[in-house]
Amino acid sequence: MLGQDARATPRVASGAGALQGIWLTRGKEGRLTAYASAEGGLRRWTESRPGSPDWGRSTLVPMPGLTHLSVTQDDSAYVHFVGRRERRTADRRTVVDIVHALQYQSGRPVTEWRSLGNPHKGADDAARLGPPAAVVTTAGMVHIFVRNADGGLALRREQSDGKWRGWEDRKGVAGIEGGLAAIALSSGRIELFATTADGTLHWFQKEAGGGLGDGYPSRLAVSQDTLAVLETGPDRPTFYWTDPGGRGVVAYRAGGWPMALGGAPGEGAHGAARAFLDGYDCTVLAHRGAEGTAVVGVGVTEGEDNGVWWSDTGVRCLAAPALARDAFGRLVVAVIDEQGTPKVARQTDGPGLTLSEWCAL
Secondary structure: OOOHHHHOOOOOOOOOOOOOOEEEEEOOOOOEEEEEEEOOEEEEEEEOOOOOOOEOOOEEEEOOOEEEEEEEEOOOOOEEEEEEEEEEOOOOOEEEEEEEEEEOOOOOOEOOOEEOOOOOOOHHHHHOOOOEEEEEOOOOOEEEEEEOOOOOEEEEEEOOOOOEOOOEEEOOOOOEEEEEEEEEOOOOOEEEEEEEOOOEEEEEOOOOOOOOOOOEEEOOOOOOOOOEEEEEEOOEEEEEEEOOOOOEEEEEOOOOOOEEEEOOEOOOOOEEEEEEEOOEEEEEEEEEEOOOEEEEEEEEOOOHHHOOEEEEEEEEOOOOOEEEEOOOOOEEEEEEOOOOOEEEEEEOOOOOOOEOOOEEO
16 A cells, blocks of 8 residues: 555646546556646556555656546557646747657656647647547557547558658548547557437448548547447457437447447546456446446447446546556556545355455555
């Protein structure tokens, strides 16, 4: 557990527009790390050993001004942080850029944050840049997608030699609202989903390294900023969101119909992960419910017709829970409670998804 000095450190950023959230990653050696928004950057806790209930003393990953963050990992388990940063200049202007940093190993220092600039040159347009969605392909190339000031789509990515290309504007795209959901599949392909005032846009590569093509439009109804995505079959993603018509959580795979999964989610995105429960490959979903508590749902992966079983943990939280599997394959749920304290619960040997008591980090 943490020492007294670490417990006294503020964990959660506050104030208008401040970053809020919690993220979980698993390093190559199996240790989980939890990251929570904090004044001045991110606060980080790492398991003392793989699968251990004991977490090391927290450390601060400095990066003032973060308003949004995308956390992803590559095949080497390196953690990529891609954030949207706001800074005030001496003449009181707001400067917005996208920043990137890397963590190569659990508990080790994070690299310096590198500014990747902004696709807009003018300050007013630059300030309206949306939150980033970052993925890393199986070839190790980072792709960063953002909604631009006009509701279009901008992309910045690495080249094969590790150098960054300039910002690319996806011509002909307009009307994007809210955040994006992007995934790099095990095949190396990328898929991207966005909401618009009229429905959705869906981009996908036909093969790894190929072009994204034009965004395929639909009239699907999606609550803004609730998108999530998970690879539920080989080279096959399922997208999740909250239905604005009150049908709860919705699951969608390209070529099929949206499937209502029930539940009563509140505002915010969904966490999604796969875990083996009672010998079945299951999908676990988590969100902040309408009553402000962390709610978890379980169903057989791609077996939505069999139903999803929802359970309210009773733990109040400030943002959507994060999900990950530990070194022994057990599901771990992480939340930030209303006092700003990160807490985790771990799958036990009970039937279905039985969680341990919550542990404050």
